[in-house]
Amino acid sequence: MVVGGNDIELSAEDLRVVVRYAVEAAVEVLPLVEQDHPTDLRARAAVDAAWAFVLGAERTNLQRSTAVEAHRAARSATSEAAAHAARAAGDAAAAAYLHPLAKATQVGHILGSAARAARAAEAAAGDDPSVGDEWIERARRRATPRLVEVLRRYPSAPTGAGRVARLLSALDTGLRSG
Numbered sequence: 001m002v003v004g005g006n007d008i009e010l011s012a013e014d015l016r017v018v019v020r021y022a023v024e025a026a027v028e029v030l031p032l033v034e035q036d037h038p039t040d041l042r043a044r045a046a047v048d049a050a051w052a053f054v055l056g057a058e059r060t061n062l063q064r065s066t067a068v069e070a071h072r073a074a075r076s077a078t079s080e081a082a083a084h085a086a087r088a089a090g091d092a093a094a095a096a097y098l099h100p101l102a103k104a105t106q107v108g109h110i111l112g113s114a115a116r117a118a119r120a121a122e123a124a125a126g127d128d129p130s131v132g133d134e135w136i137e138r139a140r141r142r143a144t145p146r147l148v149e150v151l152r153r154y155p156s157a158p159t160g161a162g163r164v165a166r167l168l169s170a171l172d173t174g175l176r177s178g
Helices: 014-035 043-054 061-076 080-097 104-124 128-140 147-151 162-176
Strands: none
Touching: 014 043, 014 080, 014 104, 014 147, 043 061, 043 080, 043 104, 061 080, 061 104, 080 104, 104 128, 104 147, 128 162, 147 162
8 A cells, every 4th residue: 555645655565574573473472372371262363363464365354353352361361471472462463454654653563573572481581681682683683674674664663661662672773773
């Protein structure tokens, strides 16, 4: 879709690149959710919906609804690691709804899943910040040139006080400077 004014040019293929990046991060920590609540399939459904879009399915309400349900699953999680992993899954499905608006908040749709996955891994390792930093570095290296090109169309991520916001900001900075 091509838009005017302060909007961003964003194609369906651009969206698929973003969702692939997001879902690859979520898949890495999905076992944390599945171990926490083996019968709760909401995070898995969000990951599956994201993959369906990546593989060519139309963007539908499936991505949106499974994203919401994965975030609800996060509220039911009994560990912080599982909660962040469920949110990473939800963020991956929601990435299909990246908006072509020139707003820094949209960067969360691109990098949010990777930041949540890093925080999930960090929490699972006893809140060791070096683990989160290592995951962010891996996420930086995993980014394709096309993903970075889409990211650079948007303003830099807003700064925030929480750990997930700091991880997201570090990833954003690393990708833009690389």
